[in-house]
Amino acid sequence: MSRILAVATLALLSASSVLAQQAGKSSECGEGKSCPSSKPCCSQYGQCGVGAFCLGGCDPLNSFSLNSCVPAPVCNSGDYKFDNLDGIQSNTEYLGDASKANWVSSGQPEQFEDNVLLTLSETGKSSFGTLLASTSYVWYGKISARMKSSRGKGVVTAFILMSDVKDEIDFEFVGTDLQTAQSNFYFQGIPDYDNGKNLTVKSSTFDDYHTYVIDWTPTQLTWSVDNTVLRTLKRSETWNTTTNQYHYPQTPARVQLSLWPAGNPKNGQGTIAWAGGLVDWNAPDVAKFGYYYSMISDINVDCYPTPDGANKTGDKAYIYTAKSGMNNSVAITDDDTVLKSLLGTGTNMDADYPKAKESDTAESPAATSDVATVPGLTGAGPGTNGHPGNDGSDNTVSETGNSGTSGSGSTSPGVGGFSQGTETQKSEGSLPKERGLQSSMFAALVAVMGLLVL
Numbered sequence: 001m002s003r004i005l006a007v008a009t010l011a012l013l014s015a016s017s018v019l020a021q022q023a024g025k026s027s028e029c030g031e032g033k034s035c036p037s038s039k040p041c042c043s044q045y046g047q048c049g050v051g052a053f054c055l056g057g058c059d060p061l062n063s064f065s066l067n068s069c070v071p072a073p074v075c076n077s078g079d080y081k082f083d084n085l086d087g088i089q090s091n092t093e094y095l096g097d098a099s100k101a102n103w104v105s106s107g108q109p110e111q112f113e114d115n116v117l118l119t120l121s122e123t124g125k126s127s128f129g130t131l132l133a134s135t136s137y138v139w140y141g142k143i144s145a146r147m148k149s150s151r152g153k154g155v156v157t158a159f160i161l162m163s164d165v166k167d168e169i170d171f172e173f174v175g176t177d178l179q180t181a182q183s184n185f186y187f188q189g190i191p192d193y194d195n196g197k198n199l200t201v202k203s204s205t206f207d208d209y210h211t212y213v214i215d216w217t218p219t220q221l222t223w224s225v226d227n228t229v230l231r232t233l234k235r236s237e238t239w240n241t242t243t244n245q246y247h248y249p250q251t252p253a254r255v256q257l258s259l260w261p262a263g264n265p266k267n268g269q270g271t272i273a274w275a276g277g278l279v280d281w282n283a284p285d286v287a288k289f290g291y292y293y294s295m296i297s298d299i300n301v302d303c304y305p306t307p308d309g310a311n312k313t314g315d316k317a318y319i320y321t322a323k324s325g326m327n328n329s330v331a332i333t334d335d336d337t338v339l340k341s342l343l344g345t346g347t348n349m350d351a352d353y354p355k356a357k358e359s360d361t362a363e364s365p366a367a368t369s370d371v372a373t374v375p376g377l378t379g380a381g382p383g384t385n386g387h388p389g390n391d392g393s394d395n396t397v398s399e400t401g402n403s404g405t406s407g408s409g410s411t412s413p414g415v416g417g418f419s420q421g422t423e424t425q426k427s428e429g430s431l432p433k434e435r436g437l438q439s440s441m442f443a444a445l446v447a448v449m450g451l452l453v454l
């Protein structure tokens with residue numbers, strides 16, 4: 001019974017975010033367009049809001065002010081295994097305390113043996129895919145991911161570092177080419193079509209585990225697969241003679257793992273073509289399990305020392321002190337990183353709901369907020385999406401009901417087994433078949449939205 005209530009509450013929360021986002025249509029903020037003071041934080045996806053919009057991914061340069069975003073938790077070395085989902089918290093619950101969760105999820109992570117599965121389904125919570133983002137940021141470090149990609153037309157798996165000002169370092173796996181890891185980087189989200197490079201992987205990225213490593217220092221960046229360096233980028237190679245700056249990733253970034261439908265008909269033609277075509281919802285993996293999936297077994301983060309010359313007055317948080325978004329606009333301070341509720345912002349961290357009952361949880365009263373509090377995934381994927389041949393059309397698919405609903409394995413008991421690989425390989429694990437719960441949640445959401453519209 002309480003689960004049904006919880007589901008209804010989440011649906012309501014989603015619906016309010018959905019409505020708030022749809023009102024804004026495509027991007028509300030970004031590229032010099034800032035958010036208003038009433039909803040000051042510009043999310044990673046270019047939407048304005050409070051609460052989770054001000055946490056990880058909040059863009060300080062396009063928010064209402066430089067301090068609208070909540071200070072970001074500093075780098076924390078660790079080996080993150082996924083034999084359970086305890087370290088993962090949904091973005092509808094996370095308030096900025098990196099000591100309580102290692103990863104923030106949107107979409108639908110699932111447990112399978114010693115892996116977390118990132119899922120992508122036609123409808124429901126993971127219809128825009130699933131994203132795990134680290135709660136701590138990395139300001140230079142060595143990040144390793146032992147994982148298997150997904151497969152199929154239009155289905156893209158990503159392991160990236162993404163900073164709040166959109167410096168980005170990528171490994172991306174297009175589901176129609178299982179021998180290739182595409183490497184790429186961006187400086188402040190500026191599309192540069194010459195930065196991508198294909199790296200050949202010795203065996204299938206889908207069938208076999210490989211370890212992908214991004215080794216990022218202030219002066220050099222390498223991409224490795226299974227202990228072999230396949231690409232090196234030096235900061236000195238990135239000098240831009242127009243701006244007289246190094247267009248080198250240089251700001252604190254979150255580690256992000258995701259599976260997303262680049263082959264969504266609403267995306268730009270260039271993106272769809274890059275992804276190998278439209279997603280096929282009749283593909284064997286979907287028929288069998290109800291979703292596409294990629295598997296992550298282990299992420300290792302080894303933080304490097306604070307860069308020379310950094311403006312350091314503490315050791316808890318990264319903040320931006322200037323609009324340049326360059327390395328020297330980052331300071332390390334003792335600022336607090338935790339919001340009291342999802343109504344808070346960087347300049348009002350203690351904002352809270354009027355207390356109705358002792359039993360109110362952080363998220364349940366969010367339904368009463370008329371400002372969006374939790375940004376959702378969009379079909380545009382986790383990155384800057386500046387892929388070659390992107391036609392530049394508005395490719396932001398607006399929310400339809402997965403606006404960051406709960407993650408962390410709190411879903412239904414399941415029927416149906418999940419098995420991976422060859423027929424002879426017996427699978428111990430069993431996974432819930434998605435369809436039942438998802439369609440009922442979707443129906444609940446549609447019903448709630450109907451009510452709100454009336």
Ligand SMILES: *[C@@H]1O[C@H](CO)[C@@H](O)[C@H](O)[C@H]1NC(C)=O
Pocket residue numbers: 174177180182196197198274
């Ligand atoms: C990488 O390979 C894909 C095909 O899998 C191709 O479409 C793309 O153009 C290649 N990218 C580069 C930078 O060579």
Ligand SMILES: *[C@@H]1O[C@H](CO)[C@@H](O)[C@H](O)[C@H]1NC(C)=O
Pocket residue numbers: 190192240241242243247
């Ligand atoms: C240099 O920077 C400008 C402005 O951001 C950009 O348009 C241009 O593509 C960059 N040039 C190179 C060679 O990357």
Ligand SMILES: *[C@@H]1O[C@H](CO)[C@@H](O)[C@H](O)[C@H]1NC(C)=O
Pocket residue numbers: 218246307308309310311327328
């Ligand atoms: C920022 O980058 C410049 C090179 O553009 C470097 O000389 C300087 O030491 C860096 N500062 C920090 C704090 O990383």
Ligand SMILES: *[C@@H]1O[C@H](CO)[C@@H](O)[C@H](O)[C@H]1NC(C)=O
Pocket residue numbers: 311313321328331332333
């Ligand atoms: C150093 O960081 C502090 C915030 O901790 C900021 O007020 C100050 O302006 C920064 N100094 C420089 C030189 O950027």
